[in-house]
Amino acid sequence: MTLASLVGARRSALAQRLSHYLRLTSDEMDAIDALEHGDRRLPAGATLIDQDGPVDMLYVVQHGWLHSSLRLPSGGRQILRFHYAGDLIGTSSIAWSQAAATLTAVSDCIVSAVPKPALGELFATQRRVGGLLFAVSAAENVAMADRLTSIGRMDSIQRLATLLLDITARLRVTAGGVVDTIELPLTQADLGDALGLTKVHVNRTFREMEARGMIARHGRRLTILHEAELKAFTGFVDRYETVATEWLPAAAA
Amino acid sequence: MTLASLVGARRSALAQRLSHYLRLTSDEMDAIDALEHGDRRLPAGATLIDQDGPVDMLYVVQHGWLHSSLRLPSGGRQILRFHYAGDLIGTSSIAWSQAAATLTAVSDCIVSAVPKPALGELFATQRRVGGLLFAVSAAENVAMADRLTSIGRMDSIQRLATLLLDITARLRVTAGGVVDTIELPLTQADLGDALGLTKVHVNRTFREMEARGMIARHGRRLTILHEAELKAFTGFVDRYETVATEWLPAAAA
DNA sequence: CGCGTAGTTGAAGGACTTCAACACGTGTGG
DNA sequence: CCACACGTGTTGAAGTCCTTCAACTACGCG
Structure with a gap:
């Protein structure tokens, strides 16, 4: 102790x-x-x-x-x-x-x-604990694979939607409770660098998503309007929700 | 024993x-x-x-x-x-x-x-050994990050070149010695799925690389002609060459 | 020999980029 | 306190890279 x-x-x-x-x-x-x-x-x-x-x-x-x-x-x-x-x-x-x-x-x-x-x-x-860290690392690998797939095989709307879903899911863990509005401290240039797009096209994609009623924005505050539909649309899976641990040995005495 | x-x-x-x-x-x-x-x-x-x-x-x-x-x-x-x-x-x-x-x-x-x-x-x-596996997993994560960067921020020639360099580097480990010609059992559709491109464009990219004298192909055999230049051109780094281990504890008695 | 898979090519179209300009808010120095 | 600079967001027009569609060729295998 x-x-x-x-x-x-x-x-x-x-x-x-x-x-x-x-x-x-x-x-x-x-x-x-x-x-x-x-x-x-x-x-x-x-x-x-x-x-x-x-x-x-x-x-x-x-x-x-x-x-x-x-x-x-x-x-x-x-x-x-x-x-x-x-x-x-x-x-x-x-x-x-x-x-x-x-x-x-x-x-x-x-x-x-x-x-x-x-x-x-x-x-x-x-x-x-080592085994658990290894498992978490494996989960991170899969999350990265999801990003790879998003950038390699999806259009700009799906890419941006996936990233926004991912960020809200992760922020909720610390925020606790249900949050559908997040404060995004990222510039559109940052988002572009994350998505493999230019900042100009990130902007157009945002406006298109607004026009389609997928999201709402006020300054840096962003609200996801139809989360379930958006998840279905992008095939988003939260890879951090659970991690299997039943294969780990018992804790040391 | x-x-x-x-x-x-x-x-x-x-x-x-x-x-x-x-x-x-x-x-x-x-x-x-x-x-x-x-x-x-x-x-x-x-x-x-x-x-x-x-x-x-x-x-x-x-x-x-x-x-x-x-x-x-x-x-x-x-x-x-x-x-x-x-x-x-x-x-x-x-x-x-x-x-x-x-x-x-x-x-x-x-x-x-x-x-x-x-x-x-x-x-x-x-x-x-657990720690070593964790380190290898970390290295794999970085290799995946390289692929992500390749797909997100490079044009088709650089993407294909990076992948070919990666594959030859990995195959050399088991082949042993210097190999500059590899037998590629992948279809161009496979390569496209790995690179985030269509099979049609993979084909055009291959032909463009041939025309520029970067590679030579005979059926499924592929030769990288100017490896050093290609590595400089793409910024390729082999992430599997070494993995630091000095931080690991001593082996059990 | 014929059939299926893989590779190749052309033409047209679309998604995204590039370049350029302007709007807006914020902070800073004159 | 205003002028101005600067970063960020927004928009238009033109251009490029890659896709799509469609056809045709080459190769291997029954």
């Missing part, structure tokens, strides 16, 4: 996330909390990690959201995914000592640093 | 792959070999797992290659990635009990079945 657990201090967002999938013992939660070595506050727009720069840390998102992106030789940019509270990010530093992607804060954020060896220790000492 | 290791029987392709990244103890290799419960032989074109079908197994590719794909409500198909000897596939079954994607044999294949609980046991008993 750590002091944190005795005094009931707030758990790491990672521990909260993982306990959503699996009932963790307090030893396991303590071990996850103990990964973190210091918080870092990021204003919206700040860069946490820069592509091709050296990295020896991972981070846990505690609050706010970020995105990871790749810069192209030709000058373009592709936004790869968005990261929310409870996500373990910068995992490319696990496989290499150079960052594969750039991490940028979308909103004001708080992230906690995790040294790589601490994660190694977690795999060694907590029998189940 | 298992019998297999005593008599020097062939190691699982997964053990071979992992020992490329990290010097494994014979205990660790035995544990990895012990994951596998029976081989399965697949002719080219056969389906190993069908999207939305039930799954309770993972597979290790021992020989040949496969691809995973998603079918769209609209009838289209997106090929997500190719899997080669040493890959652990069907990992979406780790996170759910339904398959997220379809797995299809590209060439004649041999795969070994791995029950999910066996993998859980591996995470519990082999301190380092």
Whole structure:
């Protein structure tokens, strides 16, 4: 038992996330909390990690959201995914000592640093948690595959609709309860970089979706009007709702 | 020590792959070999797992290659990635009990079945191997991000070039030595589904690349003529060459 | 030899891009 | 306090890349 657990201090967002999938013992939660070595506050727009720069840390998102992106030789940019509270990010530093992607804060954020060896220790000492992290990583892989499919095989309306559904689904987890209106801190240029479109065409797509009554916008506030229809239309599946855990061994004594 | 290791029987392709990244103890290799419960032989074109079908197994590719794909409500198909000897596939079954994607044999294949609980046991008993699998999964994530960027932000020539470079790089690992000519068992329709293009346009792109002297084709045999230039042109990076392991704990005694 | 699959080509059309201009809101310095 | 700059959003017109449709060729296999 750590002091944190005795005094009931707030758990790491990672521990909260993982306990959503699996009932963790307090030893396991303590071990996850103990990964973190210091918080870092990021204003919206700040860069946490820069592509091709050296990295020896991972981070846990505690609050706010970020995105990871790749810069192209030709000058373009592709936004790869968005990261929310409870996500373990910068995992490319696990496989290499150079960052594969750039991490940028979308909103004001708080992230906690995790040294790589601490994660190694977690795999060694907590029998189940490593497996659970692997499962979450597999789920993220599938979510990325969905994005790939969206960009490779759908038109601009479906692409944008899928992304908006994805963002609202993820934001709801932290917001709690039913939310159908979200505050989007992304520019249309950002959305274009995420969708493989130009900002001009993102704008036209927004207006077309409004004209069809799919969404409503007021400034940066965006409302999805017919969510069920939109999900059917795009074939959207929330990959983060559940993760199977029955295959994991029992927790260590 | 298992019998297999005593008599020097062939190691699982997964053990071979992992020992490329990290010097494994014979205990660790035995544990990895012990994951596998029976081989399965697949002719080219056969389906190993069908999207939305039930799954309770993972597979290790021992020989040949496969691809995973998603079918769209609209009838289209997106090929997500190719899997080669040493890959652990069907990992979406780790996170759910339904398959997220379809797995299809590209060439004649041999795969070994791995029950999910066996993998859980591996995470519990082999301190380092779980972490290594997590690192490999992180690398796969980045490779997928590269594909996403390719499809989202590149024109057809760059997309096709990137894919061809990727395939030759991966095939070389098993072929061993320098190979600049590969036998492509993929149809142009397959390539289109992988690249987010139509088969017609894949054909035109091939011919354009030939005309520019980038590649040569004779039937299904394909030669990359100026690999270095092509890599610079596309910004291709082989994400599987190395995986950092210095952060892993020491092997169990 | 004929049939099916894969590859190839042309012509027309459409989705998205590019370029360019303007509108709007916000913050900052004169 | 207003002028101005700047980032973001919006719109039009022209152009490009890729798709669609349709036909035809080449190849392998019964």
